[in-house]
Amino acid sequence: MSSPLSGRRGQAARNDEAILDAARRVFLRDPAAPVSAVAREADVGMSAIYRRFAGKEQLLQRICADGLRQFIAVADEALALDDPWEAFTRxxxxxxxxxxxxxxxxxxxxxxxxxxxxxxSQEAERKQVALLGAAQDAGVVRPDVELNDLAMLLEQLSAVRLAGPDRTRDLRRRYLALHLDALRPAAATAPLPGDAPTGAELGARWQRRG
Structure with a gap:
């Protein structure tokens, strides 16, 4: 049987998860939404949020950090695979x-x-470099694809969003399959036009607006 203290800790952990899940949903719908919208979505009081987070800024930092940790975990699983194409596609x-x-x-x-x-972000970049480099060294990804091309490709797929999560996931997978075919060396009929976005261009988007 759990002690009252462990019970309180368990409830706090559940509240944290509910708050972060709600914050992700709320701010993806409307980045300008107030913290009170997160409280309503999570079905907790404002005090529950402010006991854990100083305000909206910290909430946004946390959900983006959690997203990067997910990204890194996915990359680590892929890097453990022996086949470079399987690792890249996984x-x-x-x-x-x-x-x-x-x-x-x-x-x-x-x-x-x-x-x-x-x-x-730096850790995530190092792992992407390793995955793309291994795939290109193995000759399974066209050599004119650059690291920041992958960021743009993934952002394009994130724009696919329809009726529900299952349908959205299926369609994203469908269009990812098309992209993966295009990334094969055999698909290249001409060099890619223009240049890939620079790190400075991608980083500039994180400068605070307004």
Whole structure:
């Protein structure tokens, strides 16, 4: 039987999860939504939120950090695979299913990233470099694809959103399959036009707007 203290800790953990899940849903729908909308969505009082988070800024930092941790976990699972193409496709499929890039599309520029987000972003980049590099070294991904092309590809797929989560996931997987075919060296009929986005261009979106 759990002690009263462990029971309180369990309830606090459940509240944390409910608040973060609600914050993700609320702010993906409307990045300008107030913290009170999160409280309503999570069915908790405002005091429950402010005991854990100083305000909206910290909530946004936390859900984006959690998204990056998901991204890193997916990458780690892929990196454990021996086959470079399987690892590459497992990685992209896992990131699409986790819907991590919706956070970038909706929330970039709405808050100031903290040091933890910068650290996680650098870790995520290192793992992407390893996965893409291994696939290109093995000759299974066309050599003119660059790291930041993958970010744009994943953001395009995050825009696919229809009636419900199951239908949305199926359609995203459908269009990911088309992208994966296009990433094969045999699909290349000409060099890719233009240049991939730079790190500075992608990073500029996180500068706070307004």
């Amino acid at each position: 990685f992209l499929g896992g990131v699409v299913d986790a819907d991590v890039h919706s956070l970038t599309v909706r929330l970039a520029g709405t808050f100031d990233p903290d040091d933890e987000l910068a650290r996680l």
